[in-house]
Amino acid sequence: MDAIQSSPLLSLDRITRVYRVGSEVVRALDGVSFGVARGEWLAVVGQSGSGKSTLMNILGCLDTPSSGTYRINGRDVQGLQDDELSDLRNKEIGFVFQTFQLLSRATALANVELPLVYRGVARRERRQAAEEALRAVGLADRMHHRPNELSGGQRQRVAVARALVGEPSLLLADEPTGNLDSNTGEEIIRLFAELHQRGHTIVLVTHEPRLAARCPRAVRLMDGRVVADGPGREVAMLGIAQAVPA
Numbered sequence: 001m002d003a004i005q006s007s008p009l010l011s012l013d014r015i016t017r018v019y020r021v022g023s024e025v026v027r028a029l030d031g032v033s034f035g036v037a038r039g040e041w042l043a044v045v046g047q048s049g050s051g052k053s054t055l056m057n058i059l060g061c062l063d064t065p066s067s068g069t070y071r072i073n074g075r076d077v078q079g080l081q082d083d084e085l086s087d088l089r090n091k092e093i094g095f096v097f098q099t100f101q102l103l104s105r106a107t108a109l110a111n112v113e114l115p116l117v118y119r120g121v122a123r124r125e126r127r128q129a130a131e132e133a134l135r136a137v138g139l140a141d142r143m144h145h146r147p148n149e150l151s152g153g154q155r156q157r158v159a160v161a162r163a164l165v166g167e168p169s170l171l172l173a174d175e176p177t178g179n180l181d182s183n184t185g186e187e188i189i190r191l192f193a194e195l196h197q198r199g200h201t202i203v204l205v206t207h208e209p210r211l212a213a214r215c216p217r218a219v220r221l222m223d224g225r226v227v228a229d230g231p232g233r234e235v236a237m238l239g240i241a242q243a244v245p246a
Contacts, residue, residue: 007074008035009169009201010059015068017054017224028054029065030224036203038169041196043212043232044205046221053174055221056205060093060172061085073169090118094163094171098178100155102147102162108134108154109143112162119166126165133161137191153184160191164200171195171202177211189214209236 017029029051036042044059046052057063058070061077064085070077072092080088094115095101102111109130116126134143137157147155156176163171173192177185189211196202196216204215212218213236220228220235228235 009038009040009073010036010203011069011071012058013069015055015058015065015070017051017058017063018066028224029058032068032221032224032226034219034226034229036170036201038201039196039199040217041192041202041215042204043215043218043235044203044221045207045209045212045218045235047207049223050221051224052205052207052221054224056172056174059170059203060095061089090115090166092169094166094168096156096159096163096171096173096176098175100147100159100179102155102158104147107144107146108139108150108158108161111147111158112165115162115166129165130161133165134158136164137161151184152180153187156180156184156188157191160188160195164195169201171200173202173204175206176204177208212236 012035013033015029015032016027019026019028032055044052044055054063058065061072064077064080072088075088077085077088103114109127112130112133113126116129121129131143134140137160139154139157139161142150142154147158150158177188180188192202192204193214204211206212213233215232217230218228218232218235219226220238228238
């Protein structure tokens with residue numbers, strides 16, 4: 001096995017992110033280190049203010065660390081210019097958001113095609129890829145429906161298809177069940193489980209222990225630091241125990 005295949009897909013080494021708010025210095029991340037293997041399904045879990053949103057922005061190349069090293073697919077993001085970060089995001093990362101982020105006047109098919117439009121992929125090729133992605137998430141019969149003609153779960157499946165269409169290295173999901181009822185949320189988690197079984201690398205960012213418990217591995221953040229890293233159920237139960245008053 002060559003070095004690229006055997007190395008982690010994501011590698012964070014002593015990552016910090018410092019903000020200045022007036023005269024105050026806020027350390028949103030304070031020495032975060034962990035790796036994510038190719039094909040792994042990891043939850044990043046923590047309460048509001050734990051640093052998980054800041055970490056998600058760094059993992060998604062929407063922001064860069066104040067110090068430390070973050071590599072994705074062997075590439076160090078530190079020092080990259082905005083256009084280089086944009087190119088890296090487009091090629092390496094598929095995003096799934098809580099609010100779906102779909103174009104309301106476009107069909108499911110057109111929404112899924114969008115990342116390939118930005119890549120300059122020919123129309124016939126991107127149409128075929130989008131159709132395949134929608135079939136992969138169980139929406140073969142909803143390709144020509146607009147978001148207002150779809151249920152919440154179907155809209156999130158469109159968002160997952162859009163994230164997958166460019167064959168990214170990483171699927172990064174931010175509270176993907178946050179706008180869904182419990183039954184529909186369960187359907188989406190089962191979809192992530194299926195994608196994991198197919199070999200996709202998934203990082204799911206959530207404040208919900210029950211979602212972290214569904215992942216094979218979880219990292220818990222508190223005050224910008226990693227306080228637990230292990231099997232998802234064990235890390236999730238730690239969070240539940242901390243939330244229960246003595």
